[in-house]
Amino acid sequence: MSAPPLTQLGRSRPQAAWHVATVAEVRRETSTAVRLTLDVPTWPGSEAGSHLDLRLTAPDGYQASRSYSIASSAPGGPVVLAVDELPDGEVSPFLVHEVRPGDQLEVHGPLGSFFVWRPGESDRPVQLVAGGSGVVPLYAIAAAHGAAGDTSPLRLLYSVRRPGDVLFADELAALRGPAFELELVYTREAPATWAGPVGRLDKEALAASTVAASARPRVYVCGSTRFVETIAAWLQDLGHAAADIRTERFGGL
Amino acid sequence: MATHLDGNALAGALSEVFRADVTAARARCAGCGGVSPIARAMVYPDAPGLVARCASCDQVLATIVDAGDRVFLSLSGMSTIELRR
Ligand SMILES: Cc1cc2nc3c(=O)[nH]c(=O)nc-3n(C[C@H](O)[C@H](O)[C@H](O)COP(=O)(O)OP(=O)(O)OC[C@H]3O[C@@H](n4cnc5c(N)ncnc54)[C@H](O)[C@@H]3O)c2cc1C
Ligand SMILES: [Zn+2]
Numbered sequence: 001m002s003a004p005p006l007t008q009l010g011r012s013r014p015q016a017a018w019h020v021a022t023v024a025e026v027r028r029e030t031s032t033a034v035r036l037t038l039d040v041p042t043w044p045g046s047e048a049g050s051h052l053d054l055r056l057t058a059p060d061g062y063q064a065s066r067s068y069s070i071a072s073s074a075p076g077g078p079v080v081l082a083v084d085e086l087p088d089g090e091v092s093p094f095l096v097h098e099v100r101p102g103d104q105l106e107v108h109g110p111l112g113s114f115f116v117w118r119p120g121e122s123d124r125p126v127q128l129v130a131g132g133s134g135v136v137p138l139y140a141i142a143a144a145h146g147a148a149g150d151t152s153p154l155r156l157l158y159s160v161r162r163p164g165d166v167l168f169a170d171e172l173a174a175l176r177g178p179a180f181e182l183e184l185v186y187t188r189e190a191p192a193t194w195a196g197p198v199g200r201l202d203k204e205a206l207a208a209s210t211v212a213a214s215a216r217p218r219v220y221v222c223g224s225t226r227f228v229e230t231i232a233a234w235l236q237d238l239g240h241a242a243a244d245i246r247t248e249r250f251g252g253l
Numbered sequence: 254m255a256t257h258l259d260g261n262a263l264a265g266a267l268s269e270v271f272r273a274d275v276t277a278a279r280a281r282c283a284g285c286g287g288v289s290p291i292a293r294a295m296v297y298p299d300a301p302g303l304v305a306r307c308a309s310c311d312q313v314l315a316t317i318v319d320a321g322d323r324v325f326l327s328l329s330g331m332s333t334i335e336l337r338r
Contacts, residue, residue: 016268053265067262111264114277114292225256246292251256 014044014075014110023103024078030165033084033133034096038077040107045075048144049116049137049220049248052079052109056091066091069136069222069248070110071168072143079107082167084133086252115220115248117141119148124218127211128156129231131223132165134250138222139168142182146175155217157209159185159201159227183209203234213239221245224252259308260294266303266317267291270326273337280331284312291315291334305330 021038029035046052055065073079085096099105115137117126126145128138135158145154160166163186172182185205190198197205211217219240221231228247235245264276276292287309294305294314302318307330314330328334 013274016265016274051261051264065265067265108265108268111268111274112261112276112292113264113274114290115261225258247259248261249257249259251258253256 013113014046016109016111017042017044018106018108019043021077021079021105021107023099023101023105025101026099029082029167030084032096032165033082033167034099035071035167036081036083036095036099038079038081038105038107040073040077040079043073043075043077043079044110046070046073046079046110047113047116047118048140050110050112050140051137052081052107052111054081054091054095055106055108056094057106064091065108067111069140071136071140073110082133082136084167115222115246117144117220119144119150122218123152125153125155125211125215127217127219128154129206129210129219129221129223129235130156130158131227131231132160133167134221134223134227134248135167136222137248138220139172141220142172142175142180146177146180151179153179153181153211155181155183155211157183157185157201157206159187159223161188162186163189163191185209201231203237206231206234207238210235216244219245220248222248223250225249226253256298258296258298260290260292260296260305262296262298263291263294263303263305263315263317266319266324269324271336275334275336278337279335280314281333282307282310282312282314283330283332285310286332 019040019042021040024039025037027035051067051069057063068081071080083095085092130138187200228249281288297304305315316327318325
């Protein structure tokens with residue numbers, strides 16, 4: 001996993017365009033998710049937090065397109081995604097179960113300049129809050145922060161159902177250090193050695209495990225729509241200014 | 254889809270129209286006059302197109318309908334968009 005070489009990205013943002021991607025590797029990431037590594041020779045690189053639109057075309061011409069956050073990418077590729085299966089979904093079960101190395105997909109990107117983090121942009125602390133697959137763009141931010149040697153304090157609070165659901169578990173653990181703190185919340189089942197509580201986040205737990213509003217952190221929240229809206233409302237109750245909270249909704253109720 | 258997304262999800266469709274990404278651009282809602290980044294709008298992705306609504310007052314800010322060989326874009330709910338050069 002390599003972060004985008006920022007010297008090559010320069011000051012100007014890479015332009016969005018359609019690209020043909022060839023699946024290089026499909027790796028099972030958790031019991032419900034895969035990590036897709038795509039070869040995209042024409043890819044311009046991407047900023048941490050951005051996404052792409054992936055388009056599938058059926059033999060009869062029917063097309064379906066969905067957005068996926070970019071876990072990592074470099075100019076010329078590879079582009080790494082993580083896709084979690086929604087069992088009754090249209091696109092994600094195909095990506096999780098059917099896609100094979102050598103398959104070609106169309107991708108449009110890189111997309112988005114709002115839910116991104118740029119090294120050296122600010123000295124303020126940064127708090128990331130992820131629910132489930134919402135960790136993908138936040139992992140990209142943590143990796144870019146580490147690769148840039150950025151010393152602004154970064155914290156990730158990551159809510160998963162079970163220990164086996166953690167995406168990029170090894171990479172996140174390896175990023176831990178003086179400038180990056182990782183805290184997990186287990187909503188259904190925790191590791192045997194876990195001393196903390198098991199269950200959904202509540203406002204008090206959120207307050208206890210995130211940078212205090214008085215420290216004026218910049219906050220990024222990503223996950224299902226319900227998760228994002230719940231967390232964003234609590235953060236405002238805890239005194240964070242709405243303008244300091246950036247959100248990205250992945251869908252769902 | 255019984256769901257809504259936010260303006261981040263407009264980036265792909267709008268990049269077919271604008272030269273640079275505009276989801277971080279601030280727009281003024283023609284309904285309530287509030288100014289906020291397009292990424293903060295609420296986006297309803299139900300067919301046949303994308304509908305973006307103001308997160309404060311629910312005014313329809315924009316609709317984007319992809320009709321294959323053409324795209325129908327309405328920005329009539331935004332009175333101003335601030336574009337960075
Ligand atoms: C900007 C952006 C970035 C995204 N990045 C990722 C990513 O990195 N990895 C990833 O796995 N997904 C990501 N998603 C979600 C992804 O785009 C699809 O929505 C998801 O894969 C489901 O598609 P589907 O076709 O399988 O399901 P659909 O057929 O579209 O939907 C099936 C049902 O599931 C519901 N649903 C949709 N999304 C969710 C959700 N997140 N939680 C619960 N229910 C849901 C729908 O409302 C619908 O009822 C992202 C979404 C956005 C907008
Ligand atoms: Zn409004």
